[in-house]
Amino acid sequence: MTLSLDQARTLIAATRNKGREMGLKPLSVVVLDAGGHVLAFEREDGAAPGRFAIAQGKAYGAVMLGMAGRAQMARAEAQAYFMAAVNGVYGGQVVPVPGGVLLRQDGAVIGAIGVTGDSSDNDADAALAGAQAAGLDAEA
Amino acid sequence: MTLSLDQARTLIAATRNKGREMGLKPLSVVVLDAGGHVLAFEREDGAAPGRFAIAQGKAYGAVMLGMAGRAQMARAEAQAYFMAAVNGVYGGQVVPVPGGVLLRQDGAVIGAIGVTGDSSDNDADAALAGAQAAGLDAEA
Amino acid sequence: MTLSLDQARTLIAATRNKGREMGLKPLSVVVLDAGGHVLAFEREDGAAPGRFAIAQGKAYGAVMLGMAGRAQMARAEAQAYFMAAVNGVYGGQVVPVPGGVLLRQDGAVIGAIGVTGDSSDNDADAALAGAQAAGLDAEA
Amino acid sequence: MTLSLDQARTLIAATRNKGREMGLKPLSVVVLDAGGHVLAFEREDGAAPGRFAIAQGKAYGAVMLGMAGRAQMARAEAQAYFMAAVNGVYGGQVVPVPGGVLLRQDGAVIGAIGVTGDSSDNDADAALAGAQAAGLDAEA
Known part of the structure; x- marks a missing residue:
């Protein structure tokens, strides 16, 4: 399954709605495909x-590693030099904190949402709610 | 004046509508701010x-140089090494062909649209029509 | 449809076989996915x-632009500064000559083969034959 | 002695077989030459x-430093800034954790295997077993 632009727009709208509902600061929301x-x-x-x-850095690391933001942060806390090195091989494009949320269908990663603007945890919660509103499995 | 997200969304929607009306290939449309x-x-x-x-490369060069895509292409045709050098100082982010359209208010640049997907000229025409539908002065 | 590793291995084996049959110099063959x-x-x-x-540069440009190596070369011959700029926005990873062959299923790009080692035209012919042997639609 | 492509393919097959036997997650396996x-x-x-x-980052550091992944990790744990600096001089291509396995013949490094997909230690064990199955001296 491939994410369509309509689905991506729905994910962004639902994430932004959740942010407003939670009273978050202005959000920036990206949707990346499976590549x-x-x-x-x-x-x-x-x-x-x-x-x-x-936003892109949070989502990019999630897709490329197949590891959502919270797992990336745990790894960075445990082994900072590893995540730094991983970032190096990906051209410095990885931001390993919550807010990078994997989207799955039948277990396979079909893309990711990246959210930034409020605390990393709130960013992740908004993205999760956005994914659920759009009817997609998500992992923060 | 600062472009709002609502204006950016309107610009994208109007550009995409024009593309569909013209029968163009699938378009990708970015809106950049004045920075x-x-x-x-x-x-x-x-x-x-x-x-x-x-898309970003077309719009980025337009904003950074204050020169729309058609003018950038003319300069590249006349003096390829100059545009190559310009690209160097901007980190390789400039794509100097039609489809990078400047947005102005009272003469001042407030952002740019970048369009890619069909021929460069068609990309530019779609962006121009999009800007006009959104009520903004534009230069292709 | 997603290319499997088994399909990728078949594509590489068939391309290499064709190279041997044509008497080409030693080939290097990469298979990229749709991303x-x-x-x-x-x-x-x-x-x-x-x-x-x-090899990667030939296949990468094909996937990212949705344009096979021969079309990229034609564009580079007609408008060298454009392909140079495109290469810039892709981090210098594009090699716009024959040997980057798009793989399609039902019209959608599912990946690309990149071949290098002999003349660009021979590289492309070997990849095409490899794709055909593997039963995939290909465009050189 | 130079690693042949046939040896590289054997190393990859044996590493993947070991991964399946150990019940590991999907692996990615690269073989680099002595350069x-x-x-x-x-x-x-x-x-x-x-x-x-x-995978490449694990194997590249091993070859370039002549130091397998476990030794690189020990150095990173003891002196993180040193491995960060080393990574700088190698263009950010080094991932200093287990899974980068040196291949030797008569004491001389002839290449490396890089494995990623499961835990770093399991990655290294699969590569070691792969090297042994292929009849090459290896150091994890």
């Missing part, structure tokens, strides 16, 4: 200009 | 996975 | 050490 | 798309 390539992105008014790269 | 940073992006189903970087 | 990521690679004895990057 | 250049690679179905870079 780690950008399908859709939105940056809410008031967010800092550099948010695209952070 | 060259990504506000919103959508890649239509069937587009190649690498289209984000091309 | 441009490496599935399998083999470098024949006697090939130069740097062949992986060339 | 650190890719000879052959296979990524098993179900592995994350970014596994090539991690």
